[in-house]
Every structure is written in structure tokens, then in C-alpha cells.
Amino acid sequence: MKMRKALIVVDVQNDFYETGSLPVSGASQINEAINRAMRDSVYKAIVAGQDWHPSNHMSFAVNHGKEPFTPFDNKKGIGPVLWPVHCQQGTYGAAFHTNIETNRFDYIIRKGTHPHVDSYSIFRENDGTELGTDGLLRALGIEELDICGLALDYCLKYTVHDALLAGFKINVIINGTKGVEANIGDVQRTIEEFRRAGVELIER
Numbered sequence: 001m002k003m004r005k006a007l008i009v010v011d012v013q014n015d016f017y018e019t020g021s022l023p024v025s026g027a028s029q030i031n032e033a034i035n036r037a038m039r040d041s042v043y044k045a046i047v048a049g050q051d052w053h054p055s056n057h058m059s060f061a062v063n064h065g066k067e068p069f070t071p072f073d074n075k076k077g078i079g080p081v082l083w084p085v086h087c088q089q090g091t092y093g094a095a096f097h098t099n100i101e102t103n104r105f106d107y108i109i110r111k112g113t114h115p116h117v118d119s120y121s122i123f124r125e126n127d128g129t130e131l132g133t134d135g136l137l138r139a140l141g142i143e144e145l146d147i148c149g150l151a152l153d154y155c156l157k158y159t160v161h162d163a164l165l166a167g168f169k170i171n172v173i174i175n176g177t178k179g180v181e182a183n184i185g186d187v188q189r190t191i192e193e194f195r196r197a198g199v200e201l202i203e204r
């Protein structure tokens, strides 16, 4: 049997869990679904995203002397809002959650490493720079992606968007993701966008 599917696990890092600096409420409830998916042998590869910012990263509100969640968009890779300090390279906040079976990750794609450019999608940075994920998946013969992780309405949404543009069949593991919901309705709107784009919602 040719395995043509990959599992994409987006940013399951401490800072995005309940006690982190940019918490997604209920985040720890998604761990079991993600681990169950990873234990399934249908995947040719498991690829994890890891938000990995230097301390002078310009997505951090403090580096502009501003409050977190202040709207800001320089059209060159930072925005639409500024964030609390999160996922600093090498810190506990940037590490994967201990309940995630990270031994099952085959590849880790780090993103947001350039001080002046943020990166939501694990395919490309917000200024369009490729991270190599598409080339990796193509080289492995992958045609279909199951996508889970954090946060549904940011990094996962942008990852789905770029994966669709790259021509992959996409399934979002709906019990393996949660949203930030910075504005009420963001999660629902994102799910409706997924449906309209032909993304399948699955449970694991």
C-alpha cells in the first residue's frame, strides 16, 4: 500500500496551553485526539510546526511599547495584531506540551525565526518566504493532509489555506484543535471558511 497521507501538528507548545502566555482555552483537551492520530499507522510522515521567535521579534507588542492584541499591520509580515511575548527560542513556553507524544514527530518545521517577519502558516512566512514544507511533502509523495493543533483561528487556519493553495486534500481533526477566539465568532467563521473551501472535518 502506498502511503500518501501526512499528519500536520501545528504549534502544540506550552505558551498556547492554558497556563501559557498566549493561552487557548481548553487546549489540553486536544492532546488525546492528537496522540490517537499519531499512533495510527496510516501516515507516511508526521510533521510538527514550532513557533520559534527571537526575543526581539516584532510580533511582540512589548517591542513596540504597545499592549498585546493592539491592532498592527505593516503589510510586510507583522500583524494583524501584536502578541504577548510567546514561544521564545529555547524557553519552556516554546517547548512542546509534555502530554504530546513528540517521539512520534518525524519532522519539525520552525517558523517566525526572523525578527521582522511573523509566520502563522507552517508552509510560508507572512512575507511569502517558503519554509520548505511543500517541497518536503512533495518529495515524500504526500497528497493528503490531516491537520490538527493550535490555534484553529491563526496558525492552523493559515496552514490550511496554504495547503489548499498547494493542492493537497485537507482534513481538519476538529477534536484535535481549539481557537484563540480573539474576537467572538472567529472559530465559527473559520470553520465555515473550511467547509466552503472543501475541507473535510474529521474526528480522531
Ligand code: VGL
Pocket (backbone or CB within 6 Å): 011, 016, 051, 083, 120, 150, 151, 152, 154, 155, 156
Ligand atoms: C500563533 C499567534 C502568534 C499560533 C503563533 O500558533 O496560532 N498565534 N504566533
Ligand code: ZN
Pocket (backbone or CB within 6 Å): 051, 053, 059, 086, 087, 112
Ligand atoms: Zn508566534
